[in-house]
Amino acid sequence: MSFDPVQFRPAQIRPDFPALAAGLAHFDSPGGTQTPTPVIEAISRALAEPLANRGHGNQAQRNAETIVVEARAAVADLVAGRPEGVVFGRSATSLTFDFARTLAATWSPGDEVVVSRLDHDANIRPWVLAAEERGAVVRWVDFDPTTAELDPARVADVLTDRTRLVALTAASNLLGTKPDVAAVAAAVHTAGALFWVDGVHYAAHAVVDLAALGCDFFVCSPYKFCGPHHGILVADPALLATLHPAKLLPSADVVPERFELGTLPYELLAGATAAVDYLAQLAPSGESRREHLQASLAAVEQQEDRLTGRLEQALADLGATVYSRARHRTSTLLFDLPGTPAAVVAERLAAVGVNAPAGHFYAIEASRHLGLGDRGAVRVGLAPYTDDDDVDRLVAGLSALS
Template sequence: MKNLTPFDPVPLRAHFPALQLEVGGETAIYLDGPGGTQVPQSVIDAMSSYWQHGGSNSGGPFLTSRYTDDITNAARAAMMDFYNARRPEEIVFGQNMTSLNFSLSRALARTWQPGDEIIVTRLDHDANISPWLLAAQDSGAVVRWLDFDPTDCTLRLDLLPDLLNEKTRLLTITYAANAVGSITNVRRAVELAHAAGAIVLVDSVHFAPHGLIDVQALDCDFLISSAYKYFGPHTGILYGKYELLDELMAYKVRPAPAKPAGKWETGTQSFESLAGVTAAVDYIASIGGKASTRREQLVQAMRQIKAHEMALSQRFLSGAVQVPGLRVYGITDVEQLAERTPTFAVSVEGLSAEAVATKLGEQGIFVWHGHYYAVAVMERLGLLDEGGLVRIGFVHYNTFEEVDRVLHAITQLK
């Protein structure tokens, strides 16, 4: 493996008030990022500033309403840069990824006939499975499952051609697995699906804080994420090719706009959260330093973030093999770090996942346990009824010292 030259996260940590929390006299370690990251002060300020300024609902002919429209437009432009969408109208905001996915599944299901087929994967979060299972049930479509290899938890894209045929209407696929960190070759999956005439939706919720998203390069039809996974507020963001958003029938109230993206944004949006979305994107872009455009800053930032997170992963995996009874699921080869995020599902011999998470939590080390809504993953691994696994997730604000501390804490568990 080539030497990695990560950036120093310490100066960036000063931007995050929550990272100063202490438990028992020790600085807390946030390793629960896959369930939601902490936010920098700039996001907090942006959201509170909206309230302090005084906002109104959108579309009104007066100052505070125009201010809200400006906030919304700025957020749409920010996410256009973050996704590398072609136009701001391809960006749709919603309560969260799950709600947006249910809305989209209902709209797409109207276009299916009994006997049509869709493909879901066993590596996905259930928010990218259940909406489609229900949509298939309502429309009479057949569900086909794309499996993953339980030895390293990588998606079996080699099996995808056998599932695709002239009846396939949709492939819905994860960019990175929230449970085990495996990154999918989405571009290849899109090529295969499009060759069969199918639409592709990508769940990028877990991938978004760890890698650069480029919907034009992927050529996916839809892509979805949640800003609270990348240092922002609890808001979901859907990308859709303009022509698809335009032609599909959205379930909406009658006075709602008829054109993207407004027709897909049901009800009043959380405008203060949209201010936070822009601030979150700008925070990530700031890591990239000076560049002529925000998109170029994001490209540079994600390159640095990836390098640092790969170094964290290398440190964790190298130390994990020295911890008796610790098992890491997923990719463990340090030569394949580019193929995974720094998210690790682990078990400790003799202890339940809940017991491990509880004991670590008492020491100020925050990790998740259970299935983390990756129900199909835990079922495939045979661990769902056994309480699932412990999930240790690093992001760019984590340090080598925190990696060492969690490994040491695990060695002391009894």
């Protein structure tokens, strides 16, 4: 089904974001979006009403229980998963570290783990460190720096009967590249390994369907899609039941609670539910929240694609070197302007109210593989509230530097 982008226009929602009143043009959304009022109010309401540790004995306990149940249901709708498989944590990074330790407990010396240079370091270093501790072998998969593409065949080529886990991003936070995750999943499962997908950048720019992706584990972060700062992992509850993390003795041992170390941040979970609901009403179509999300996110993606086309043309006119060249990618562009260091470009743009930072953004292996070293380049990314005026301001700022 196709969606007419006229169903959604940024002007309809910009008043919902109090931070936009400061007058800045935000192209820093790959590092985190601004927060709409309904999410802010949901967080505030959770803190203002009676709240205690989860339970059913009194209203404060029931409020906490309701928040958790509703948050798991909202996330399940967002990714087409099951609420019983939704795990909450401090961040996607901390969840990956925690699960890396748990999964590595089953590895033996000589087992193999596969990581890619396209990824954020949060989906590389936890696996590398876990492998080192267990005497496992780390196998690397490179992307093509000239096209920013990662060929699934490169993953298949390094798989053996000793491969225990493959970690790959669904969308590069640095380049926007969206690898063929489903093709990789098929190869990984043929080899009998587990597939861990970092969806932090992907979930902000695509309709997530876990079955279509074919991953065993999927992590994301609500603050990338208008929600609060925490992490989410989603997996098949049956798979989670086979894993036994280190935990406190009296902590619940049921799934998914056995993976949630300590008291959950109930107010942030309330915010995550509100963020999902907010996304669902941007351009709704259908009956269920899942259907509303599919329609809304597809409409937003079309709008972002249009604005990205404008930016690409402007960068070409300015003679910029654009590193985001993959055929399938998000509305994120990494580039350099001729004759002006990336850090200077970001500084000059900030001085005229345009937030477009420079760096490697923790995708340090990708930056080095592109030949950019640890300095990185300028990165711009779009969000649902990005409009044509923002693009005009960015282009004007860049033109003043050329």
